[in-house]
Structure formats: C-alpha cells, structure tokens
Amino acid sequence: MEEVKGSENNSNITMLQTEDEMDLRRGPWTVDEDLALINYIATHGEGRWNSLARSAGLKRTGKSCRLRWLNYLRPDVRRGNITLEEQLLILELHSRWGNRWSKIAQYLPGRTDNEIKNYWRTRVQKHAKQLKCDVNSKQFKDAMRYLWMPRLVERIQAAASTATTTTTNNNGSPSVTTTITSTNNTMSCNLNTNFEVHSGNTLTPIIMNNNLCGSYVTQSYTPENSSNGSDSFGTQVSPISELNQDYYNVPVGSNNNNNNPNCDYFQQAQQFGFLDCITSPTGLFPQMDFNSVEPNTPWINQGDNFWNDENMLLFQQLNDNM
DNA sequence: AAAGTAGGCAACCGCTCATCC
DNA sequence: CGGATGAGCGGTTGCCTACTT
Incomplete structure (x- = not known):
C-alpha cells in the first residue's frame, strides 16, 4: 500500500498543506528509496533530516528518513533473532x-x-x-x-x-x-x-x-x-x-x-x-x-x-x- | 486447499524535551 | 525569547507469514 499524506476526506487539512507535503510518501520503503538514502548519506553524511530528505529527492519526511536509516539501513544494524x-x-x-x-x-x-x-x-x-x-x-x-x-x-x-x-x-x-x-x-x-x-x-x-x-x-x-x-x-x-x-x-x-x-x-x-x-x-x-x-x-x-x-x-x- | 486467526515486525503518529540559531 | 530541528518515547497500525481450523 502506498499512501499519500493528505486525506481527500479532510479538505481543510489538505488546503493547508503545501504541494510538497501532499506528495509525501508513506508506508513501506522501496529499493530505489533505500538506495537514494544510502547513497546520499554515503556522500553527505547523516543529520539535518528534513533538508536531507529534500536534497536526496526523497518524498519522505525527515523523520521517516531518519527512522529508516537508523532502524534498517545503517550498516551496523543486526538482523535476525534476538539471542x-x-x-x-x-x-x-x-x-x-x-x-x-x-x-x-x-x-x-x-x-x-x-x-x-x-x-x-x-x-x-x-x-x-x-x-x-x-x-x-x-x-x-x-x-x-x-x-x-x-x-x-x-x-x-x-x-x-x-x-x-x-x-x-x-x-x-x-x-x-x-x-x-x-x-x-x-x-x-x-x-x-x-x-x-x-x-x-x-x-x-x-x-x-x-x-x-x-x-x-x-x-x-x-x-x-x-x-x-x-x-x-x-x-x-x-x-x-x-x-x-x-x-x-x-x-x-x-x-x-x-x-x-x-x-x-x-x-x-x-x-x-x-x-x-x-x-x-x-x-x-x-x-x-x-x-x-x-x-x-x-x-x-x-x-x-x-x-x-x-x-x-x-x-x-x-x-x-x- | 481455502479461509480464518494470531504473531512478528516495520513504519508511522503524536507528543515531549533538548539544542541550536 | 522563540522557532526550527533533532532525538527519544509510548502507542498504534497495517502488512506479511505461519499456523490452525
């Protein structure tokens, strides 16, 4: 499921949102998004997540990018069962x-x-x-x-x-x-x-x-x-x-x-x-x-x-x- | 085999707090 | 001082999968 922030049922909220905000993606990350985030951080480092999200061309919130990086994409994240x-x-x-x-x-x-x-x-x-x-x-x-x-x-x-x-x-x-x-x-x-x-x-x-x-x-x-x-x-x-x-x-x-x-x-x-x-x-x-x-x-x-x-x-x- | 159910987990939201400018 | 941003937390949602009926 690929949601877009901004409900059609809530016109008041939608009207207050900028065009960029309405384009923000939610839900599971795609491989392309992951790669974009990884490549951007590899080049520019992490931090300043909101500007990072924009600069990397990701239609995600900075918060979402930070979570994705910290919880999943970081190289030192361990996967697998809790020992x-x-x-x-x-x-x-x-x-x-x-x-x-x-x-x-x-x-x-x-x-x-x-x-x-x-x-x-x-x-x-x-x-x-x-x-x-x-x-x-x-x-x-x-x-x-x-x-x-x-x-x-x-x-x-x-x-x-x-x-x-x-x-x-x-x-x-x-x-x-x-x-x-x-x-x-x-x-x-x-x-x-x-x-x-x-x-x-x-x-x-x-x-x-x-x-x-x-x-x-x-x-x-x-x-x-x-x-x-x-x-x-x-x-x-x-x-x-x-x-x-x-x-x-x-x-x-x-x-x-x-x-x-x-x-x-x-x-x-x-x-x-x-x-x-x-x-x-x-x-x-x-x-x-x-x-x-x-x-x-x-x-x-x-x-x-x-x-x-x-x-x-x-x-x-x-x-x-x- | 198909439908229903439960568990695991990634991702999100709302909120608070700290820090920086 | 106040806004922007980052970070952390509790709670929740929804998808996927394994298991059960």
Whole structure:
C-alpha cells in the first residue's frame, strides 16, 4: 500500500498543506528509496533530516528518513533473532531502566530501540499473558528474575557447553573453554568469562575475558529489602552497579572486531553485576535449586514455550514464598 | 486447499524535551 | 525569547507469514 499524506476526506487539512507535503510518501520503503538514502548519506553524511530528505529527492519526511536509516539501513544494524544473551540483557536492563528503549539499545550493538521495544511488547508481554499477570506487576518481575533469567543463563551455558568446547576466536583473543561442573553448592563455568554460583547466594564474576574488571562485591539478595535501592521497575539495584557506573555511560559500541558479538553482551551483563540478582534468595525459596542443572532438562530447547507445567509450579511456589 | 486467526515486525503518529540559531 | 530541528518515547497500525481450523 502506498499512501499519500493528505486525506481527500479532510479538505481543510489538505488546503493547508503545501504541494510538497501532499506528495509525501508513506508506508513501506522501496529499493530505489533505500538506495537514494544510502547513497546520499554515503556522500553527505547523516543529520539535518528534513533538508536531507529534500536534497536526496526523497518524498519522505525527515523523520521517516531518519527512522529508516537508523532502524534498517545503517550498516551496523543486526538482523535476525534476538539471542539468548541479548534476551538476558534486555530483561535485566529493562528491570533497571524500564521502557528506556534507546538507552537499552546502546548496550546491544546493532539492535535498535524499535526492535527491542517490539521484542518486549511481543515476546515478554506474551510471557506475562501466559502467567495471567501484568507485565509490570511484582509477580511477573519476580518470575522474570527468579525463573526466566536463571533459565536463560542456564540455556546459555548449556548452549555454550555443546557449541564451544575449546575454540579460538578469529581475532586472536583468548580461547574459550567451557566446563560446567555441578556440585551441591557450587557450579563453576567458563562462558566467555568465568563466574561461580554459590548456593542460595550470589553469582560472583571473577574474570572478564581474562581481565579483572574492577572490584566485585559479593552480596546476598534479599527481596524484601527494597529500601536498599530499587529502580522504577521495583528490582534490586545492587551496589555493584554503582561501582561500575562508568559502564552505564560507555556504550559497547561496535562489534566489528569480534565475530561473536554476544561475547560483548554477556560481558556487559557481567560487568553490570546483574547476574548477582537472579539466583534464588537464601531461605526464601529453597526448593528452587538453580545450581543442580542437568544439561538435558526439558526447557533448554523449548524456545518461547517457557511456562510449562514445571515452571508454572515453580512460579506458583515463588508467589507463595514472597 | 481455502479461509480464518494470531504473531512478528516495520513504519508511522503524536507528543515531549533538548539544542541550536 | 522563540522557532526550527533533532532525538527519544509510548502507542498504534497495517502488512506479511505461519499456523490452525
């Protein structure tokens, strides 16, 4: 469908519009339009979108050109499914900042705010719908933090354990060795980075890609202690995030020197220290043993069908204990 | 196989805020 | 100071596709 701005049914509006405005195109972009925009920006650079649209001969608003460029035509836009690592990062960053899509997008190189927003509105809200609760409710936030996000971590670990045993990155960075061992109280895992899970307590980053990145404080997470710093989403903001405040202001930037951009995301995630917050709170939910993970548990390859009977039961137990 | 339905996503709109001239 | 412009955000629309009936 190719719409032209200015409705025939609204003569008053039409009369007020200039001839150029009436010619403005809407709807899907054509290949020719894309090429025109790309070529113009390649020659003249971006910015000043309204004049750019006119100069490039595009019968589009500057706003439309800007959106098309930022969300689709930019060379560094990533296409394809949101990865597990990206999902994890989105969940955590949204828990901190709410619907600050643009800010969240800064930490997912190549992903646009629109894409993240769409992901949230379709996938995440679908989970809330399955649980019959509001996406902004404490109930759902707890489910995300204590069920969904730990599962994502485990799925990432499981995927890494099968996909990468010993690999060497093309850029010559240190090889990634993935080993998952599970004991009663501790699970150690190397997954781009190293960390440990301590039973019922916290997840403590140790080394970031063979670099010790700042000081990390191990802390216990206590859901009731909401007075100790919580954001608009009602989730815990750990002191670690304050220690690493610089990371908030320094977007990841490009991934052009790394063939595995997910490495960046997960590194960011751990730099935030958010993995601290997604293990079971001590004593409050002892039946949730996130550390005894079997690689072949049914949820690992079930895609979005996360809320199976088992997890629904856990969700119910979580609510009973909160 | 055809029709209906639901989900995903690109694109848009309206609004607000910041910056520049 | 005020207008123009850019940028960001929430919400919505409409198309396409996959799935279901």
